Each structure stands twice: as C-alpha cells, then as structure tokens.
Amino acid sequence: MVHISRICLRKYGNFVDNLRLYVRGGGGGMGLPRLGGQGGNGGDVWVVAKKNMTLKRIKDKYPLKRFVGGSGGNSSVRALKGEKGTDVEVPAPVGIAVTTDDGRIVGDLNEEGDRVLVAKGGSGGSLYSAFEPTKGQAKHIRLDLKLIADLGLVGFPNAGKSSLLTALSNATPQVASYAFTTLRPEIGKVMYPDYKQISIADLPGLIEGAYMNKGMGHKFLKHVERTKQLLFVVDVCGFQLASKTPFRSAFEAVQLLSKELELYKEEVASKPAILVVNKMDLPDAEDKLAELKEQLKNPEEFSDLLPGDMIPKNYMTFRHVVPVSAMTGLGIDHLKSCIRQSLDEEATLKSSDVLQEKLLRLQMKAVTLGKPPSCFPTRVQASDHTDQHMLKDEYV
Ligand SMILES: Nc1nc2c(ncn2[C@@H]2O[C@H](COP(=O)(O)OP(=O)(O)OP(=O)(O)O)[C@@H](O)[C@H]2O)c(=O)[nH]1
Numbered sequence: 555m556v557h558i559s560r561i562c563l564r565k566y567g568n569f570v571d572n573l574r575l576y577v578r579g580g581g582g583g584m585g586l587p588r589l590g591g592q593g594g595n596g597g598d599v600w601v602v603a604k605k606n607m608t609l610k611r612i613k614d615k616y617p618l619k620r621f622v623g624g625s626g627g628n629s630s631v632r633a634l635k636g637e638k639g640t641d642v643e644v645p646a647p648v649g650i651a652v653t654t655d656d657g658r659i660v661g662d663l664n665e666e667g668d669r670v671l672v673a674k675g676g677s678g679g680s681l682y683s684a685f686e687p688t689k690g691q692a693k694h695i696r697l698d699l700k701l702i703a704d705l706g707l708v709g710f711p712n713a714g715k716s717s718l719l720t721a722l723s724n725a726t727p728q729v730a731s732y733a734f735t736t737l738r739p740e741i742g743k744v745m746y747p748d749y750k751q752i753s754i755a756d757l758p759g760l761i762e763g764a765y766m767n768k769g770m771g772h773k774f775l776k777h778v779e780r781t782k783q784l785l786f787v788v789d790v791c792g793f794q795l796a797s798k799t800p801f802r803s804a805f806e807a808v809q810l811l812s813k814e815l816e817l818y819k820e821e822v823a824s825k826p827a828i829l830v831v832n833k834m835d836l837p838d839a840e841d842k843l844a845e846l847k848e849q850l851k852n853p854e855e856f857s858d859l860l861p862g863d864m865i866p867k868n869y870m871t872f873r874h875v876v877p878v879s880a881m882t883g884l885g886i887d888h889l890k891s892c893i894r895q896s897l898d899e900e901a902t903l904k905s906s907d908v909l910q911e912k913l914l915r916l917q918m919k920a921v922t923l924g925k926p927p928s929c930f931p932t933r934v935q936a937s938d939h940t941d942q943h944m945l946k947d948e949y950v
C-alpha cells in the first residue's frame with residue numbers, strides 16, 4: 555500500500571487541484587456631508603476563467619494568495635462623486651468550481667470568459683449612510699478543479715484503464731494531456747466516423763477506502779462527479795493490491811467499486827455505467843467472464859462473497875457488459891459503439907425532457923390565458939422535428 559501511494563505521489567504529486575485564496579472587496583470612499591457628495595464604491599473581486607491557466611500558475615504568480623479590490627475614491631469639492639475602486643480579477647482555469655470555506659458553491663466556471671463575483675466592494679458614503687463608507691466583503695474561497703469529460707474510467711489499479719484509453723483513442727491518437735499541471739490525469743478523445751468526438755478521463759486507480767480519502771481518494775473521485783457516464787474497468791482475472799491484501803474477483807471488484815462511489819456520493823453511483831471486462835486474452839478468461847455474467851444477473855445471491863459493510867445499497871445495473879482486451883484490441887470497436895449508443899440515448903432523453911418541460915409550461919400558460927390545453931400536443935418526442943419547430947417558432 556505504501557509502495558502504491560508512493561507511485562501515485564510520484565506520478566501525480568505535482569498536480570494542484572484545489573487552492574484556497576483570500577479575497578476582499580475594496581472599501582467605499584468617504585462621502586462629503588457639507589456638499590452632499592457621495593464616495594465611490596469599492597472595487598469588486600471576480601474569478602474569471604482564462605485559457606491556459608492552471609491553479610499551479612496562480613499559486614506561483616501570487617504566493618500570498620490574496621486579492622483585494624481597489625478602494626473607492628473619496629468625495630471632494632472637485633469631484634463630488636468619488637471614483638469607483640478598481641475591480642480585481644483572479645485568473646483561473648476553465649473547469650473549476652468556486653466554493654466558500656464551508657463548502658457553499660459560489661459558481662462554476664465551465665467556459666473561457668465565465669466569471670463569478672467573489673467579494674463585493676463596499677459602498678461609498680452617502681446621505682443614506684450618514685456619509686460613512688462600508689467595508690468590502692472579505693472571505694476565503696476555494697478553487698476546485700474538476701475534469702469535464704463525457705466518461706470517466708473507474709477501476710482498481712492495474713485493471714488496464716490507461717491501456718484501454720490508448721486502445722480506444724488509437725484511431726485518432728489525440729490523447730491530449732489535460733492542460734492544468736505538468737503531471738496530471740489525462741483526457742483522451744475518441745473520434746467516430748461521423749466526426750463526433752467524445753472525451754474520456756483516465757484516472758488513477760481507486761483503492762478500497764477511497765471514499766474515506768485513502769490513496770488518491772477524493773482528489774480523483776470528485777473528477778468522476780462531472781462526467782456524464784462511468785466506464786467501469788475490471789480485470790477479468792481479478793485483482794490483488796498487495797500480498798497482504800485480499801484477492802478480489804472481477805465480481806467483487808465491481809461491487810467494491812460501486813460501494814466506494816456510493817459512499818463518496820450516491821448520485822455518482824447512480825450515473826449510467828458500462829462495464830468493461832478487460833484482459834480477455836488471458837487464459838481461462840472466457841470461463842471467468844461467464845461466471846461474472848452469471849453473478850451480475852443475481853448479485854444478491856453472491857453478496858456473501860463481500861465484506862458486510864461493502865455490500866452496495868443498490869447494485870449497479872450496467873447498460874452494457876463488454877469483454878475486451880486492451881492489449882490485442884479484441885472488442886474495442888464494439889466498446890466504442892456501446893459508448894456512443896449510451897451517450898446518444900442519454901442526449902435524446904435529455905432533450906426530450908427539456909421539450910416536455912417546455913410543453914408543460916405552455917400548457918400552464920394556455921390555461922391561464924383561457925385556451926383549452928387540448929390545442930397543444932400531449933407528448934413531444936425529441937426526434938419529432940415538426941413538434942420541435944412548432945414549439946420553437948410559434949409558441950416559445
Ligand atoms: N494481458 C493483458 N494485459 C493488459 C491488458 N490491458 C492492460 N494490461 C496490462 O496491465 C497492466 C496495467 O495496465 P494499465 O493500463 O497501466 O492499468 P491502469 O488501470 O491504468 O493502472 P493504474 O493507472 O495504476 O490505475 C500493464 O502491465 C498492462 O500492460 C490486456 O488487455 N491484457
């Protein structure tokens with residue numbers, strides 16, 4: 555275990571994925587009671603998403619990790635309205651969540667140029683405040699980096715996640731390093747013949763107790779939170795972390811991984827998932843696969859194989875169980891089409907949900923306007939272009 559964590563540290567030790575900063579809005583300027591002059595407001599502090607920015611770069615460039623807005627100008631005889639203090643921008647990478655110290659989310663920065671106000675400047679003194687200015691907001695914030703990918707690879711170490719990513723993205727070997735730090739998790743792009751691209755995040759292996767922050771624990775589990783779906787990867791022959799830790803069969807590995815996700819956050823464990831059974835080139839793989847499939851059909855029956863506290867509340871249901879060999883390429887094309895199918899299904903469901911919601915709003919509007927709701931369709935299919943146009947052009 556010590557050995558494994560040392561390897562992880564060596565591989566990812568330089569990776570900064572969260573940063574705590576002190577931010578304070580500038581104080582307001584003094585009012586001028588004699589002439590009724592108003593002081594300028596203090597400058598605000600914003601966090602702004604910039605291209606090619608990394609948390610490590612912020613840390614290096616601003617070692618004090620302190621950002622303070624400019625003070626508002628005092629009201630004077632020459633300028634009754636004091637000038638506003640200068641706003642300060644904290645440059646941040648794309649794909650971060652900004653949270654307060656107590657975990658409240660202030661905002662997400664998902665695209666370049668997205669900005670979130672983190673500390674408002676104080677108000678300038680005016681008639682309403684007896685010409686006394688107020689101080690700017692002051693607090694600590696956290697910038698939390700989360701990878702954004704369509705799928706996240708989840709598995710114990712050595713299951714072959716990285717090999718799988720290499721095999722999947724071989725067609726267009728565009729396995730781009732994730733541009734946040736020098737040593738970091740990677741995102742691979744898989745290209746389809748119709749030029750649709752999907753991204754898969756390769757993460758370090760989880761170990762039992764990851765939910766308690768063992769191994770690389772939370773640092774990487776949180777990345778899984780933002781992926782749309784999960785790609786579980788298990789070694790068909792099972793897995794043993796070290797000679798002193800118990801051997802886990804592929805079935806046990808699947809359940810233990812589900813439990814780790816569930817204990818971390820239940821909504822992560824309820825994401826759509828595909829199970830990849832890797833290393834099908836090894837001897838006896840077919841028999842072991844058959845056994846695994848049998849066990850997955852009735853997981854409750856085999857739950858006594860697991861330690862009591864590691865039985866998941868809900869057994870994961872996989873959209874596809876795909877045997878592959880990342881080494882020989884066996885089953886990789888089939889896996890690609892399963893991934894595509896699963897993501898497309900999800901997208902269709904989502905757009906159909908959005909249309910249903912719009913329809914519901916229209917029906918409610920119709921009722922308030924006194925129109926019979928029957929003049930609206932009762933159900934909308936995402937693929938039904940007539941309905942989509944009708945909603946878009948005529949009513950929305
Ligand atoms: N026989 C066989 N070996 C494989 C296959 N896929 C991966 N391996 C081997 O399994 C070992 C681990 O592969 P990785 O891709 O590094 O595994 P990983 O899941 O990324 O491991 P961590 O990054 O430690 O979590 C390597 O020695 C690979 O060569 C496969 O399909 N068949």
Ligand SMILES: [Mg+2]
Nearest residue numbers: 715716757758
């Ligand atoms: Mg790996």
